[in-house]
Amino acid sequence: MNVTSFGMTLPTPGYRESEPAFDLPPIGTEAEFSAQLAELVASERPRLFALCEEDGDRADGWVLAWGMAFDDRTEMVGDEGSMRMSVASPEVALRLLSRGRRLRLVWCDVESESSGVRC
Numbered sequence: 001m002n003v004t005s006f007g008m009t010l011p012t013p014g015y016r017e018s019e020p021a022f023d024l025p026p027i028g029t030e031a032e033f034s035a036q037l038a039e040l041v042a043s044e045r046p047r048l049f050a051l052c053e054e055d056g057d058r059a060d061g062w063v064l065a066w067g068m069a070f071d072d073r074t075e076m077v078g079d080e081g082s083m084r085m086s087v088a089s090p091e092v093a094l095r096l097l098s099r100g101r102r103l104r105l106v107w108c109d110v111e112s113e114s115s116g117v118r119c
Contacts, residue, residue, distance in 0.1 A: 046070045048108040049090055053101055064103065067093060 027033050046068035053064040065083060067076040069090050076085045076093050087093045094105050 046075075050106045050108065051076075051090075051094060051097060052104045052106050054104060055102075061104075064097065064101075065093070 027036065049067045049069060050063045051065045051067065052061050054061045063079045065076050065078045067074055067090055074087050074090050074093055076087065077083065085093065085096075087096065090105055094103055097103055
C-alpha cells in the first residue's frame, strides 16, 4: 500500500517494499553511513529513567515503571507490561503515579554518587 504526498509515492508507514522508496545514490561508504546513523541516534535518543517504588522508610524498593523522555513527550511502560502511558514529562508521570505510593524518579544516564553504579 502506498500514499501519494507532494507528487511522490511513499510507502505506508510500517509497510516495507522490496524496492527503496526513492532512487537515490548511497550516502558515502558503508562505514561513513553507519557513523552518520550513530550520530543521529546519539543526538535524538530519549533519556531513559525508572520510577521506583519505596516500601517503608527505605526497607525495600523496586522498579514500578520504565520511561523514555523525548523532547516533546514521555512514554512509560510498567515493569510487568500491564501499564502503558504517554504524558508530557517524567515529572508528570511521577505526580500521577505517586498517589498513595512513595515513588522516586531515577535517571539511567547518571552515575550514582553513592554506589558508583551507572544505570
